[in-house]
Every structure is written in C-alpha cells, then in structure tokens.
Amino acid sequence: MKRLWVMIPVAAIAILLDSFLLPNLSHNGIRPLFVLAAALGAAASTKVQDGIVIALIGGLLTDLFANPYLGLSAAAYLVAVVILYGFIRKNRPKLLMLLVFALVACTASEAMILGFSLILGARFSILNRLLTATLPSLILEALLVLPLAAILKPAGKGTFDRR
C-alpha cells in the first residue's frame, strides 16, 4: 500500500511533465520521457506489474493529452518494460548494467515510436533525428531510471533487490 503512495504521485508528475511542460521546453527535439523512465524505474525496483501499470496508464494518458495516436506511447512503453524485465529477471543487475539495460529498453521503445511514425507518413531525416534528438533523449531517459527506481523502491528493501 505504501508503494502506491509513492508510485501514484511519481506517475502523475511524469504524465504532466511529458504531456504539458516538456513539449514546450524541449531543445532541438531532445526530450526525455518521464513516464517511460518511471515505468522502467518501477519495474526495476519494485515489481514488473508496477512498471506495466505505469507504462499502460501513463502512456495512454500521455497519448490522450499530447499525442495523435492513442495507444502508441503506451505500447512502446510496455515494450520497454518487457525488454528490461527480460534482462533483469534472471540476474540481479549492478548499477551500470541496469543503466545499459535501461538504455536498450528505451531504444526499443523509441524505435517503435519512430517506426510507427514513419509508417504513418511522417517525414524527417532519420539519421539526423537519431543523432541530434533521439540519442540524447535516450541517454537522459536511462539516467532518469536510476533515481526514479530509487524513489519507487519499497520501504525496507535495497534499491535493486530482487522481488
């Protein structure tokens, strides 16, 4: 129960940041996705179910508030959570490895959004976009996973203890 008291505000703040504040503050398209980072942080520190819930609800709300395709962000975030969980379910990750896994998960999520956008006819230079916006955003997202995982950890447990 205590977990929810932390998770809900963190998720709510992440949704507000992603939907309303950061789209207007992003520089050159660099914009870390807080909901994604929160979902990955929850999946890494508490239960994968928490990560799935944050990814699903947070992604849907973000889509509803700020994206043209309802469900796309939620699906992409869920993919990231599943991938991260696939990496960490067997072995307890060290901090650096968690960072690498988070980066891979974020990359998969971003690739899915990019691919979907291209299929739907979005026109932009992929290489340019990857180098100038996507890569910096991914690094920021992965870095955000660590503090969010620390915030979302269950009371009395180590940050990255196994469930």
Added chain:
Amino acid sequence: MRKLWKNRPLLIAWIAIVLLIVLAAFTAFARGTAPVDGLFRNASAPVIEALHRAQTQVQAFFVRVFDPSGVQAENDRLKTQVLEQQQQLALLDETERENARLTELLNFVQANPNMRYVSASVIGRDSNPYLDTVMLNAGTRSGVTEKMAVLTADGIVGRVSEVGPNWCRVRTMCNDEMRISVMVQRTRDEGMLGGLYEEDGILIGLKLYYLPNNADIQVGDVIRTSGIGGFFPKGLYAGTVLSVNEDGKGNYDAIVSLDVDFLHFENALVVVGTDEAVE
C-alpha cells in the same frame, strides 16, 4: 485473472501491447472517425484545456527561475528594438519637418522667380540669446559674396557679413545695427527698418522710422523692402506693422513684427542675383 496477473504479467503485457498497437493504428487510419478515439478525446478536451492553462503558468515560472539569462536576453532584445524604432520614428519625424521647411522655401522660390538663390542650411548659431549672427553652409564656391541678402519663407534673415569657400556668416535682423530700406506696401511710403524694440526685456519687433511727415500708416500694413541701397531686392516681405506712434508733430514711427524664428530656422536662401535691375 488475478492469478494470471500475478504469475504471468508479461503475457498480459504482450496482449496489451498488441491491443494498443491495434488501437493506435485504428486512431491513425481513421482519425476523426474512430468512435473510441473521438469519445476519449472529447471527454478529455476540458481537462486538457485546464491542464494547458496550468502548464503555461508553470512553464513561465520555470523559465523565470531556470532561464533568467533567456528572459534577460529577451528583455535586452526588446529594449534594443524599442530604441531602434524610436530612432526610426524620430528620423521620420525629422524628415517630415525638413520636408515641410523645404517645401516652404520652394514655394517662396516659385513665388519669386525673378531672383536667383543658393539654398543653405544653418550650421552654427551665436550663443547670444538674440542670435546676432548665424553660420550657413554656403560660401564663395556657391557664388555667395558679402552683403548678399538671406531669406526664409517667413521673411528676411539678414545679410552676409563674412564669407568663406563653403560657409558664410549672416548678420541677422536681430543685430541692433542692421538697417534696411523698406516701404509700406499699401502707400509706398518709404522708411528705415532696424533696431530691436523690446518691452520688459522681451523682443517685440523691429523699429520702423524715417517715415515721411504725415505718413499714412496703420496697424496691419505690410512692410516690404524698397530695393534702395542695392543689397535687398525690392519687394521682399519684411514684416507687419504692430503699432504706430506719432510724436504730435506729424512724425510717425512704427513697430514691425519679426516673423522669422531666429532660434529655430534651419534652412535659408541666399539671394545671389536678380533677373531684373534692382535699386
């Protein structure tokens, strides 16, 4: 379902992913017509609007707190822009005023086609409050010589007292020693105009004297140059009679207005010749 959620969360996640992709594709390809999308978006519109308003406030706060240099830079840029526009407005205003002055001079020239002029701008004034002399940017290279008459559209400025290659100094009518031969336009009575008339230290006009005995002169009469002496062409406007005095013996003198704004005029005409013989 609860057991499945607890034991097989990834299975539920994958199902959700598939469903969400279908939903995204559905909203993408049937935008505006998808009932689910429309329902959600219509319901969320007021929330989005309220949150957007709040976001604007929050964003402004963050910009102020975290990006003071940006605000300062924007402020500086706007200040510079305001200054530039003020300067442009001042230039425009100045151009309009100059245009008006030159138009007046042009009208004067067109009304007096028998004279040849050199136009000049004032480049220096005396510090004397009555402005005995002014300096113009026309000199011998333009055909200006000493004692030539200098005019504005409002009347006589004075006479060239000193001249250089590209400048000249003009002794104005405010100089107490300046005298010009004039006549009353209506009666052709001649007299001498010159010398300042003041009341309580305030310059009122110029003295008109040496009028003939029993001269017929009235307030409002126009005074023009008579051409006698050769320096000022005949017929130039010199002023209007402001008051008339009679000493009881039939001797008249008068006060004539000084219409040229000696403190502020900026352009003048130097009369370098006439097409008609002028005495």
